[in-house]
Amino acid sequence: MASKSGSAFDWKVWMVIAIVASSVVGFSAGYVLGGVQKKVTLSIVDDYGRTVELHGIPQRIVSVAPSPTEILFAVGAGSQVVGVDNYSDYPAEARSLPQIGSYTLNMEVIMSLKPDLIVSSDLVPRAQLDQLEAQGVPYFIFATRTMEDVIKDLRLAGSLTGHSLEAESLVAGLQARINAVTNKTLAAGVEKVRTYIEYYPLWTYGPGSFGNDMIRLAGGANIASNASNEYPELTPEFIIAQNPQIIVYTVGPMTTTTASDFADRSGWSITFAVSHDKIYSIDDNLVSRYGPRVVDGLEQLAEIIHPELFT
C-alpha cells in the first residue's frame, strides 16, 4: 500500500478518528439535556394516559385539531381559546381566531400566542407536540374511538377549563338523547341492518373506528366490522358479497359522490341497497367531528337505518 508520505497519512487518520469520536460524544450529549420544570396546581390525565400538569385554569388554549375545538366551545371554554387550526370551522366563533396551520403546525404563530395549553386529537404528529412541551407548553390529547369517549372527553374538557358544571349538564342532555336512540335500536328483537358506510369511494370505517361504533349504536351491522384495520379500503367484490341493506355516504367539502353513482358501479345493482334504492347521505362533520354534533349524527343515522322505530 503506497501512501503519499508516511507521516501525512497517519496524521490524517488520527485527526479523522478524533473528529468522529468527538462528534459521537456531541451527538450523545443531547440525550443528557434536561426537561422543563413546572409548578403544578391542576393535574389531569388525558386519553393517552399522560398526566398533564397545569399552573391553573388555562386561559390561553391553542387547539390544533377541529374536534377538540368543538369540544372546548361546547363546554363554554370558547373565550379561553386563543388559536385554532385551519380546519376548525365550528362553531362560527372559532373561524375568527388566529390560525396555526394543520397537522404541520406553525411553531412561530403558536408561540406568539403565548399559550398555556395545547389541545390536540391523536392525528397530529406527536413530535411537534413534544417540541412545544419542551418549550414549556403542555399538551392534552383527546383520542376518541366511541360515543362513550365523546361523553368522557366533554367531561374532561370541563375539568380542564373550569367548566365542569356546564359540561355535566351538556353531557346529561346528550346522554339522554343517546339513550332515547339506543333504547329503541339496541332493544331485544330489533334486526341489525347490514350497513355499508362510505366516506370516500370504497373507503369505510373499520373495527376500532368511531364510525363503526356509531353504526352499532344506530342499530346497524357494519359490513366492515371484521376488516383488517380502522379505515380500510374494501374491494367491490366483498361489498357486493356482503349484500348491504343500506348504503350511507358522507358528504364533505371534497365529496363528489351522488346517490345515483352506486347504481352505476359495475355489479352493485344486485345488492339489496341499490336495487331497493336505500342510499342515503349524511353530513361528514356529524360523523367525524368528535363533539356534541355526533349525537345529531347518531340520531340521523338511526332514522336512516331504522325508520320504522322513529316515525
Add this chain to the structure above:
Amino acid sequence: MVVLIGTEKPKEEGHSPTDVRSKRLLIICALGALLVLTAFVAILVGTLGPIGPGIPEKISFSEAVNAIFTDSEYHWVFWNVRIPRVLLAGLVGAALACSGTAMQAIFRNSMADPFVIGVSSGAAVGAAIAGLLGLAAIIGVFAPPMFAFVGAVIAAFSVYMLGSVRGKIYVDSLLLSGVAVAAFLGAMVSFLIYFARQQYHQLIFWLLGSLTLASWDVVQILVFPIVAGAVVIFLYGRDLDALLLGEETAHNLGANPEFLKKLMLFVSALMAAAAVAFTGIIGFVGLIIPHISRLIVGSSHRTLVPAATLSGAIFLILADTLARTAVAPTELPVGIITALCGGPFFLYLLRRNSTGRDR
C-alpha cells in the same frame, strides 16, 4: 513545475499554488459572508413579520430588533423558534450538500446523493417505526431521531454490502444497490402509511421533509456530526480528486481508494442521517448544490467541498424561508420547495448536455 490534481479549468494552468489558494480563500470568504447575510435576513422573515404576513399580528423592524436583543414581548419567539430554525436550515443544507459532494466523488457519478442511495429512506423508516411504536413516550423525545440515525446507517451498510464483492467496492453495483435499497425502503414507508392510517400525518411529515422541529437542542446535537463530517471530507479533498481520475490512477498517485470509499460512505451517511433524523427527507439539495458549485468553482475538491457546503446552507435557508411564509400560517414541507427547484435544474442540465458538453 507543480502538478495540480483535479483542477479542470484551462485558465488555471500555469498559476502558482498560492494563487489558487488565495482564490479558494476568496470564494470561501465570499460564500461565508453571503451565508451570514442570508441568515440575518431569514431571521427577519416569518409569519410574525417584520417581513411576512403578520399572524397573529405584524411587528415592525424595530420591534423585531428589540425582540432579539431585549427581553421584550416576542423575545421568546425569536430566540426559541426562529433563530434555531434558521440555524437548523443552514446545518441541514450544509450536511446534505457536503454529503452529496462526497458521494458524487466516490461513485464517480453526478446522480449520487444521500437520497438516491437510500440513506434518507433508511432514516425515514427508522423514524416511522419509532413513531408508530410510540417510543417517544417510553424512551424519550429523541427516540425517533435516534431510530432514524440507526435506520440510515443500516441502509448505508446494506448498500455497501450489496455493492461490494469480497470487501472491494464496485461503484456501479454500489449505485444500483443504493437505488434498490431506496426503492425497497420507500415501499416499506408506503406500506406503513397504508396500514397505520392513524399515523398517516406523522409519516407524511417524514416523507416530505420539514424543519418545524427546530430547537436549540436539535442544533446542539447536529452541529458536531455535521461540522466534523464536513471537515473530514475537506481533509480528503485531494484524495477525492485523485479518485475521480479512476481507481488505478488514484492508487498510483498515492491515495487509498478502498479506504477512501469506505470512509467517505460512512461519513456522508453519518451527516445525511443526522440531518434526516430531525427533518425527514429533504431531497435534491445533495444533488443540485454540488453541480452548481462545480459550475462556479470547478472540480477541485479542496475548493468544491467548502463551496458546496456553504452554498447548501444558503440554499436551504432560502428554501425554508419560503416554505414557512408562502402560504402562512400553513407551512409547506420544505422538501416540496427543493423538489420544485430540482426539476427545472435537471431540465437545464439535460439541455446543456445535449447541446454540447464542453464549456
